[in-house]
Amino acid sequence: MSGRVQPRLKIKQMEKLSIVKIGGNIIEDQASLDVFLKLFSNLEGKKILVHGGGKRATHIASKLGIESKMINGRRITDAATLEVITMVYGGLVNKNVVAKLQALNTNAIGLTGADANSIKSNKRPVKDIDFGFVGDVKEVSHTAIDKLIQANFTPVFCAITHDGEGQLLNTNADTITSQVAVGMSKLYETSIYYCFELIGVLRDINDKDSVVKHIDSNTYQDLLEKGIIADGMLPKLENCFDALYGGVHEINMGNTSMLTQENDNFTKITL
Numbered sequence: 001m002s003g004r005v006q007p008r009l010k011i012k013q014m015e016k017l018s019i020v021k022i023g024g025n026i027i028e029d030q031a032s033l034d035v036f037l038k039l040f041s042n043l044e045g046k047k048i049l050v051h052g053g054g055k056r057a058t059h060i061a062s063k064l065g066i067e068s069k070m071i072n073g074r075r076i077t078d079a080a081t082l083e084v085i086t087m088v089y090g091g092l093v094n095k096n097v098v099a100k101l102q103a104l105n106t107n108a109i110g111l112t113g114a115d116a117n118s119i120k121s122n123k124r125p126v127k128d129i130d131f132g133f134v135g136d137v138k139e140v141s142h143t144a145i146d147k148l149i150q151a152n153f154t155p156v157f158c159a160i161t162h163d164g165e166g167q168l169l170n171t172n173a174d175t176i177t178s179q180v181a182v183g184m185s186k187l188y189e190t191s192i193y194y195c196f197e198l199i200g201v202l203r204d205i206n207d208k209d210s211v212v213k214h215i216d217s218n219t220y221q222d223l224l225e226k227g228i229i230a231d232g233m234l235p236k237l238e239n240c241f242d243a244l245y246g247g248v249h250e251i252n253m254g255n256t257s258m259l260t261q262e263n264d265n266f267t268k269i270t271l
């Protein structure tokens, strides 16, 4: 022992970043959307919003005589459907959300993954099913997104990405959320908030109060085996674990009131 004092390694604390996702059911209900946007705009610290809008796309497609087909929770996106979702997600929903956030003094900027080359994806290869113009995320430009955040903009992403060769692709909003969170984890301590109409993952779907407060990789397997997780919740939780393995700090799932400090009745997901 030399008796010399070793210099201590200084570990720089990462700044926190919240990535919040709202789905179709909240978007469809003006009152819920307004409540949510107020909570989101009051959320402290740096933040990103990702929105879906699948229900609205199905509704408008049907008005145009275009039938919607979903397989494993993903929309079969032919050329006509791609036009509809571009108008609905990138236009109608995104711009209304941005305008409402501006009215709440949040300087939102609406984006698809093509904007600022922020999210590139690969068209899903045809195996048993041809999903058409559906993209699987390949690359998130954390530096481009961070430039917007550093300039005090709040990015608002819709469920559209691009392949870098001029093609827009439809990408599930939960996947965009988890992949953006993974990308931003290089720079920030990221937390995801999946807001939907229920108070969390429920042990009994018919009992609104049966929330599972904590899910980790062990309890996840158990819930899967017991068939407690079904439908839209299956890809949602799969995304959650992808995100956690990709470096996301924590994931919260519940209704919009989980964005307030007072409410702790929601599902927290960790590894």
Ligand SMILES: Nc1ncnc2c1ncn2[C@@H]1O[C@H](COP(=O)(O)OP(=O)(O)O)[C@@H](O)[C@H]1O
Pocket (backbone or CB within 6 Å): 022, 023, 024, 025, 052, 174, 195, 196, 197, 198, 200, 201, 202, 203, 204, 205, 228, 229, 230, 231, 232, 233, 234, 236
């Ligand atoms: N155990 C469960 N707990 C909560 N929701 C569940 C469960 N199993 C299935 N679900 C379904 O998952 C849905 C949420 O997924 P999804 O429809 O994709 O929501 P969103 O469009 O908001 O992303 C719920 O509305 C519910 O019907």
Ligand SMILES: CC(=O)N[C@@H](CCC(=O)OP(=O)(O)O)C(=O)O
Pocket (backbone or CB within 6 Å): 022, 023, 024, 025, 051, 052, 053, 054, 055, 057, 073, 074, 075, 085, 134, 135, 159, 170, 171, 172, 173, 174
């Ligand atoms: C490929 C694919 O399925 N994309 C989704 C994108 C929208 C979405 O994810 O909306 P919600 O969050 O409201 O379900 C779709 O078109 O339905």
